[in-house]
Amino acid sequence: MTMGRVLLAAWFASFAAMANxxxxxxxxxxxxxxxxxxxxxxxxxxxxxxxxxxxxINEVGGYLGRQLELVTRDDKGDPDEGRRQAEDLVLKxxxxxTVGYCNTGVALKSLDVFQDHKHxxxxxxxxxxxVTAKYxxxxxxxxxxxxxxxxxxxxxxxxxxxxxxxxxxxxADATGYGEGGLKDVEKFLAEKQLKPVYTxxxxxxxxxxxxxxxxxxxxxxxxxLGYTxxxxxxxxxxxxxxxxxxxxxxxxxxxxxxxxxxxxxxxVEGAMMVQTIIQDLANERRASFLVRLKRHAGxxxxxxxxxxxxxxxxxHLMMRVVFQTRGNTSADVLKQALENLERxxxxxxxxxxxxxxxxxxxAFSRNMIWxxxxxxxxxxxxxxxxxxxxxxxxxxxS
Numbered sequence: 001m002t003m004g005r006v007l008l009a010a011w012f013a014s015f016a017a018m019a020n021x022x023x024x025x026x027x028x029x030x031x032x033x034x035x036x037x038x039x040x041x042x043x044x045x046x047x048x049x050x051x052x053x054x055x056x057i058n059e060v061g062g063y064l065g066r067q068l069e070l071v072t073r074d075d076k077g078d079p080d081e082g083r084r085q086a087e088d089l090v091l092k093x094x095x096x097x098t099v100g101y102c103n104t105g106v107a108l109k110s111l112d113v114f115q116d117h118k119h120x121x122x123x124x125x126x127x128x129x130x131v132t133a134k135y136x137x138x139x140x141x142x143x144x145x146x147x148x149x150x151x152x153x154x155x156x157x158x159x160x161x162x163x164x165x166x167x168x169x170x171x172a173d174a175t176g177y178g179e180g181g182l183k184d185v186e187k188f189l190a191e192k193q194l195k196p197v198y199t200x201x202x203x204x205x206x207x208x209x210x211x212x213x214x215x216x217x218x219x220x221x222x223x224x225l226g227y228t229x230x231x232x233x234x235x236x237x238x239x240x241x242x243x244x245x246x247x248x249x250x251x252x253x254x255x256x257x258x259x260x261x262x263x264x265x266x267x268v269e270g271a272m273m274v275q276t277i278i279q280d281l282a283n284e285r286r287a288s289f290l291v292r293l294k295r296h297a298g299x300x301x302x303x304x305x306x307x308x309x310x311x312x313x314x315x316h317l318m319m320r321v322v323f324q325t326r327g328n329t330s331a332d333v334l335k336q337a338l339e340n341l342e343r344x345x346x347x348x349x350x351x352x353x354x355x356x357x358x359x360x361x362x363a364f365s366r367n368m369i370w371x372x373x374x375x376x377x378x379x380x381x382x383x384x385x386x387x388x389x390x391x392x393x394x395x396x397x398s
Contacts, residue, residue: 026069027062027322027329029054029315030089030098032082033125034106038204039077041230041257041303042102046125047072049308050099052296053315063322068315071095077102079109086110090119096329097122099314102307104128105176114141118331120338122318124311127152127253128180138358141331143338145314145349146306147364149177152252152274153184155369159272160223160250161192169198169221171209171236173228181227181252197221206232209239216245223247230257230303233271234264241267248272258303261377268374272382275372276364277309277349279379280387289348305379306349313347317355320345353395365397 031050034043054068062068071093075082082101089095090113098114101107102125111134114121123131123144132144160168170185172178182199189195198219200212213236216224224247226236233255240249241264248270249255255273280286293308302308321337322329344353355363373382381387 024066026067028069028071028093028095029318030071030073030093030095030100032073032075032085032089032098032100033102034077035072035074037077038231039103039229041259041301042125042254042307043074043077044300045302045304045307046102046311048293048297048300048302049124049311050315052293052308053312053319055296056292057316057319063319063327066327068319073100075101075103075106077106079103079106082106083110083113086113090114090117097318097331097334099124099311099318101126101131103175103177104131104180107131108134108176111135111142120331120334122314124314125307128177129184130176130180132361137361140361141335143356143361143363145310145317145355145363147253147274147276147369148362149181149184149252151364151366151369153181154188155274155366155371156225156250156252157185157188157192159371160225161194165223165247166194167197167220167222168194169200169213169216169219169224170196171200171202171212171216171224171226171228173206173232174201174203175228177229178227185225185227202228202232204229204232206235209236210242213239213243213245217243221245221247224249226251226255229254230259231263233257234260234262234268237264237267237271253306255374256304256306256372256379258301260374269376270373272371272373273379275370275379276306276368278370278372278381279305285346286348309347309349313345313349313352316347317345317352350394355396363396367397368394 033046034040054070058067073085075085089098097120099122101123104126107126120141125146127146127149129148129150172182198216198221226233251273253274260268324337324342325333338356339358341354344351370386371382372379
């Protein structure tokens with residue numbers, strides 16, 4: 001054998017060894033959400049959804065034999081900790097892409113880590129409008145699988161006004177989430193020539209809001225709209241009962257947390273909120289998902305079905321994207337694929353048919369959300385017609 005052939009054979013052997021080594025290396029998926037602290041209820045739910053998706057993908061061979069590895073980090077619901085974990089996942093762990101963030105304020109503190117280092121981030125839970133508005137979509141590496149607050153606030157204001165209410169009291173926490181929600185609500189009320197008759201601001205961890213509810217009633221409020229997290233909404237529900245405020249209580253998706261009936265008991269009965277998914281046994285894929293999720297969770301509590309389902313869909317959608325890019329996980333290529341999804345992904349929340357574009361990195365449009373209500377300790381469809389139509393796929397409006 002000539003020296004040239006020897007070198008060529010050695011090169012092919014080296015290339016084959018590298019290809020085999022790469023094929024055996026897992027696809028590493030960063031995951032960051034609050035697994036401790038006051039927001040752990042929906043952080044653990046998101047984790048269960050991500051774990052179930054990874055388990056299912058690996059059981060059928062991963063990506064052409066490459067298994068998925070979930071690299072999990074706890075942001076503790078703290079913005080500074082969230083940024084530290086983002087830097088760890090992107091700069092040290094060098095994961096292929098990241099799925100994460102439940103809290104708007106935590107996400108906002110971390111976004112530039114992903115953007116500046118061209119690392120793709122899919123946000124499955126956080127809903128603050130600013131999360132996907134910080135960077136122009138055509139340049140952004142941030143995508144979202146939850147219904148942003150501008151959609152939720154507009155939806156809630158419409159529901160309130162349709163029922164004939166014009167005097168609204170708004171209770172919002174002092175975080176970035178509460179601030180953004182308050183501004184959205186004020187904006188959509190103003191479009192109907194209305195403004196809140198009473199506004200209350202409070203810190204997370206508040207233990208009593210009875211006096212503020214009494215002040216809202218004295219101001220003539222007919223309805224309360226709360227923009228905060230589950231534990232604080234439970235305090236608000238209790239305060240509403242204690243103050244004998246007879247008007248309804250509305251809120252964003254966080255009003256659906258399992259915390260509410262556990263902490264507020266019957267005081268939460270009749271409270272209404274935005275939902276992207278409601279337990280529906282008539283939908284086969286959804287019902288099957290719930291069975292598998294409960295089996296995977298075991299004795300672990302499921303605080304938020306929405307957080308679990310949206311995160312589950314986020315991981316499966318990204319697997320669809322990896323197949324579309326033929327295993328290329330560079331951020332530019334993943335971004336291009338997400339913006340031009342070639343085949344719909346039939347998720348458990350909805351069917352994602354071109355969920356993103358170069359001009360829009362939010363997967364949800366207004367027609368894809370429902371009004372839920374607490375009835376006897378369970379979330380149900382508020383409108384009977386919605387329950388009848390729930391089995392029909394709602395696709396994103398262009």
